[in-house]
Amino acid sequence: MRKITLSQAVNEALAEELRRDPTTFIIGEDVAEAGTPFKVLSGLVEEFGTERVIDTPIAEPGFMGIAVGAAMTGSRPIVDLMFGDFLFLIMDQLCNQAAKIHYMSGGKLNVPLVVRTNLGATRRSAAQHSQSLHALVAHIPGLKVALPSSAYEAKGLMKTAIRDNNPVVIFEDKLMYNDKAEVPEEEYLIPFGEAAILREGRDITLVATSSMVQVALAAADLLAKDGISAEVIDPRTIVPLDEETILKSVQKTSRAMVIDEGHQSYGITGEIASRISEKAFYHLDAPVLRMGAMDVPVPFSPALEDITVPTPERVAEKARLSVRGELFNAA
Amino acid sequence: MSASDNKHNREDYLRMYRQMVRIRTFEDNANQLYLSAKMPGLTHMYSGEEAVAVGICEALTDSDRITSTHRGHGHCVAKGADFQAMFCELLGKEEGYCRGKGGSMHIADQSHGNLGANAIVGGSMGIATGSALRAKLQKSDDVTVCFFGDGATAQGLLYEVMNMAALWNLPVIYACENNGYSEYTATAEIAAGSITDRARAFGIEAFEVDGQDVLAVNELTRELTGRCRRGEGPFFIELQTYRYHGHHVGDINREYYRPKAEEKDWKESRDPIEKFTQWLTGEGIASTDELEAMKAEISDDAASAVDYALKAKYPETHEVDMHVFAD
Ligand SMILES: Cc1ncc(C[n+]2csc(CCOP(=O)(O)OP(=O)(O)O)c2C)c(N)n1
Ligand SMILES: [Mg+2]
Numbered sequence: 193m194r195k196i197t198l199s200q201a202v203n204e205a206l207a208e209e210l211r212r213d214p215t216t217f218i219i220g221e222d223v224a225e226a227g228t229p230f231k232v233l234s235g236l237v238e239e240f241g242t243e244r245v246i247d248t249p250i251a252e253p254g255f256m257g258i259a260v261g262a263a264m265t266g267s268r269p270i271v272d273l274m275f276g277d278f279l280f281l282i283m284d285q286l287c288n289q290a291a292k293i294h295y296m297s298g299g300k301l302n303v304p305l306v307v308r309t310n311l312g313a314t315r316r317s318a319a320q321h322s323q324s325l326h327a328l329v330a331h332i333p334g335l336k337v338a339l340p341s342s343a344y345e346a347k348g349l350m351k352t353a354i355r356d357n358n359p360v361v362i363f364e365d366k367l368m369y370n371d372k373a374e375v376p377e378e379e380y381l382i383p384f385g386e387a388a389i390l391r392e393g394r395d396i397t398l399v400a401t402s403s404m405v406q407v408a409l410a411a412a413d414l415l416a417k418d419g420i421s422a423e424v425i426d427p428r429t430i431v432p433l434d435e436e437t438i439l440k441s442v443q444k445t446s447r448a449m450v451i452d453e454g455h456q457s458y459g460i461t462g463e464i465a466s467r468i469s470e471k472a473f474y475h476l477d478a479p480v481l482r483m484g485a486m487d488v489p490v491p492f493s494p495a496l497e498d499i500t501v502p503t504p505e506r507v508a509e510k511a512r513l514s515v516r517g518e519l520f521n522a523a
Numbered sequence: 524m525s526a527s528d529n530k531h532n533r534e535d536y537l538r539m540y541r542q543m544v545r546i547r548t549f550e551d552n553a554n555q556l557y558l559s560a561k562m563p564g565l566t567h568m569y570s571g572e573e574a575v576a577v578g579i580c581e582a583l584t585d586s587d588r589i590t591s592t593h594r595g596h597g598h599c600v601a602k603g604a605d606f607q608a609m610f611c612e613l614l615g616k617e618e619g620y621c622r623g624k625g626g627s628m629h630i631a632d633q634s635h636g637n638l639g640a641n642a643i644v645g646g647s648m649g650i651a652t653g654s655a656l657r658a659k660l661q662k663s664d665d666v667t668v669c670f671f672g673d674g675a676t677a678q679g680l681l682y683e684v685m686n687m688a689a690l691w692n693l694p695v696i697y698a699c700e701n702n703g704y705s706e707y708t709a710t711a712e713i714a715a716g717s718i719t720d721r722a723r724a725f726g727i728e729a730f731e732v733d734g735q736d737v738l739a740v741n742e743l744t745r746e747l748t749g750r751c752r753r754g755e756g757p758f759f760i761e762l763q764t765y766r767y768h769g770h771h772v773g774d775i776n777r778e779y780y781r782p783k784a785e786e787k788d789w790k791e792s793r794d795p796i797e798k799f800t801q802w803l804t805g806e807g808i809a810s811t812d813e814l815e816a817m818k819a820e821i822s823d824d825a826a827s828a829v830d831y832a833l834k835a836k837y838p839e840t841h842e843v844d845m846h847v848f849a850d
Contacts, residue, residue: 221709225780226707226779226780227709247708248713248715249674249705250644250645250675250678251677251704253679254679278643284739316565316567316615316626317642318625318626319565319629320628320641320642322631325604364732370621397684437717487844487845487847488844489624491624491843492563492564492623492624492625492629493563493616493838494563494615495837495838495840496623496624496837496838499840499843500843
């Protein structure tokens with residue numbers, strides 16, 4: 193099968209959906225000629241024109257609000273938010289308005305829009321351009337949240353997001369734009385709420401999201417060298433979350449660790465770990481472990497930044513202790 | 524060039540010149556560090572806009588405050604920062620202004636009243652206005668200058684805080700550095716109407732000035748800081764200027780949004796340092812030799828600061844969770 197980059201996969205998904213559905217449009221900063229700073233949208237304005245690939249001033253709350261209004265009245269806007277960190281600027285329009293309108297209207301109004309943004313540290317971009325803020329929006333009922341971990345997922349999830357009748361926030365890992373993966377030529381969609389089992393194993397389940405999927409897979413390789421067989425699960429969407437696949441896996445392995453690049457406290461790892469503890473308690477041989485980013489703003493210095501996020505080595509080390517029953521001795 | 528106050532002394536002129544050259548030299552070195560892959564991440568060059576930062580900051584005292592932007596090295600140098608600690612910060616070293624935690628886009632130097640650069644476009648408008656409120660509450664005569672770009676005028680925050688600043692007569696000067704572009708888009712495409720008229724709508728006196736003319740910028744700012752200290756603020760200045768490099772150091776192929784001829788024209792006929800050199804020599808204030816000697820000295824300073832920063836050590840890893848909370 194052909195291999196394309198995550199960036200190309202997103203570009204294809206957008207192009208296909210813009211072609212298919214004339215009510216869709218893209219709106220955001222430098223999305224047209226510049227094709228965004230990451231060049232993900234290159235070529236789209238040439239095909240679809242500036243009425244459907246709309247450059248805005250630097251006014252995130254403004255264009256987010258405009259997207260909500262357009263969505264309520266029949267469009268399907270795709271909002272391009274250059275950095276995930278700018279979510280803080282659009283929070284009112286996204287969380288007080290878009291997320292609640294369907295519910296508040298008793299199901300009469302829909303807000304079918306997509307916010308396409310990114311996450312991920314270690315790009316030396318410091319505290320305001322490196323955050324992984326998906327937990328923040330996942331907390332708000334009414335918003336769906338997708339976290340692709342490869343070019344294949346990025347394309348399939350984007351197409352599903354655009355066709356969904358709800359506001360969806362989709363986070364791409366900005367360090368993965370040039371990573372290639374097999375992506376079929378023919379059309380496909382990835383349904384929301386279906387996790388992928390990326391590697392099968394017997395001894396421990398590693399549930400990893402987005403940027404941390406690669407970390408978990410690499411950790412599984414390390415563990416294999418010690419004779420430990422890890423199963424790696426990528427939920428792909430955290431709202432909705434495919435609990436069933438995760439729980440089934442844990443029932444088999446009896447151990448679990450959740451890895452995510454958001455801050456560890458009050459975040460995704462805590463949520464998924466507690467669901468496993470509640471619902472698979474009698475199958476567990478060890479406490480459910482978790483590893484998120486450190487609870488610190490992302491530091492600029494490479495010497496500090498690199499230790500704030502989970503690495504294959506640290507994931508493997510912790511998983512090893514769990515499998516060997518040495519967790520408490522180590523504590 | 525205008526210089527109504529000709530008794531304004533030679534030392535002041537030469538300090539302005541020195542500061543402008545220091546900014547240009549700092550940026551040339553920072554760009555080199557990027558090109559030789561010695562600097563982590565990206566940075567936004569201030570080259571071409573020196574007369575703005577220097578003209579304004581030379582009208583301020585150390586206790587007057589500024590807020591800066593992602594394109595902040597110029598403001599930082601102009602407000603009195605030291606090369607060594609700046610380069611250390613750019614390289615993520617322990618001796619940097621922020622112990623390596625901030626980097627290029629977050630340098631702050633409170634000893635000279637620099638409240639910090641900001642990676643959120645428009646993110647400092649509230650901070651600057653709050654700093655002016657503090658001065659008023661404290662009954663001090665400190666003035667705060669809020670630097671931001673033309674692109675940042677699209678942020679709604681500006682209009683919220685200008686309204687309050689005007690209502691409460693705060694000693695703040697909003698300094699809009701209009702370099703014609705916001706990232707990869709020309710200002711005309713993202714700004715409706717007149718930028719200064721927006722300030723005027725709040726009853727704020729607004730001025731337009733040639734941002735390549737350091738004396739004009741300085742003269743206007745001295746007048747406005749004086750008036751701020753007498754309780755007549757806030758004010759708004761739009762400064763026409765130009766950035767010589769790309770939006771950031773990695774923005775090399777940029778002809779699709781900015782013609783080469785335009786860049787050439789600004790660099791060759793409106794360079795702020797060149798213009799000031801001609802004025803200084805023309806008025807007999809300094810000789811070409813003196814100015815060249817000053818440049819050479821600054822260039823040596825920068826080289827040794829870079830050298831020092833390259834060899835300086837990174838922060839210890841235990842510092843990673845220091846400074847999340849104040850004691
Ligand atoms: C809130 C926010 N939106 C977008 C960006 C991305 N961005 C960084 S600089 C910039 C352009 C700023 O233009 P302007 O204010 O004119 O400043 P200049 O770069 O020209 O100095 C943009 C869009 C950002 N950093 N913050
Ligand atoms: Mg600009």
